[in-house]
Amino acid sequence: MDITAVNALPYEEFVNIFGNVVEKCPIIPAAVWTRRPFVSLNALETAIMEFIDALPESGKEGILRCHPDLAGRDLQIGTLTRESREEQTGAGMDALSPKEALRMAHLNEEYKKRFDFPFVICARMNDKANILQQLSERCQNPRAVERTRGVEEVKKICRLRLQGLVLTDPLNKL
Numbered sequence: 001m002d003i004t005a006v007n008a009l010p011y012e013e014f015v016n017i018f019g020n021v022v023e024k025c026p027i028i029p030a031a032v033w034t035r036r037p038f039v040s041l042n043a044l045e046t047a048i049m050e051f052i053d054a055l056p057e058s059g060k061e062g063i064l065r066c067h068p069d070l071a072g073r074d075l076q077i078g079t080l081t082r083e084s085r086e087e088q089t090g091a092g093m094d095a096l097s098p099k100e101a102l103r104m105a106h107l108n109e110e111y112k113k114r115f116d117f118p119f120v121i122c123a124r125m126n127d128k129a130n131i132l133q134q135l136s137e138r139c140q141n142p143r144a145v146e147r148t149r150g151v152e153e154v155k156k157i158c159r160l161r162l163q164g165l166v167l168t169d170p171l172n173k174l
């Protein structure tokens with residue numbers, strides 16, 4: 001789909017198609033739809049990022065809480081969204097050794113206990129060793145740093161999901 005086709009989508013279809021570019025947050029495309037027409041994929045992306053940036057800190061934390069744990073229960077019982085499953089399996093989250101799985105579960109719990117929101121990282125830009133290392137390191141950060149960092153990772157995930165849905169026009173990168 002190119003940006004012209006995106007701009008022609010009725011509201012319901014727009015929300016159906018873009019409802020999970022930010023995990024389980026269809027309110028974001030629902031809000032951004034009013035900013036059509038978008039001159040490019042980049043402009044759509046910018047509108048989403050601006051919506052996220054304008055949220056109060058509680059809203060940003062809410063977005064983080066919509067994310068499933070990496071290698072967590074949803075992956076084990078098959079209840080991840082399609083996008084999330086592809087990202088997690090691509091990063092080897094379904095192929096952890098028992099020792100790695102235990103460490104991941106333990107650190108995910110420690111992180112959530114400390115910050116009250118889950119650890120979020122763009123799985124497609126990392127491998128399992130990297131994810132475990134970052135999880136362990138980021139547990140030590142102050143809460144405000146982690147809130148900002150988590151939202152940065154949400155934006156990376158969103159960018160890649162958008163690129164999977166909309167064709168980029170090299171002549172129209174405004």
Ligand code: 2AL
Nearest residue numbers: 084087119120121122123
């Ligand atoms: C995820 C996810 O589901 N996909 C991804 O890139 N990161 N979850 C998470 N907690 O970081």
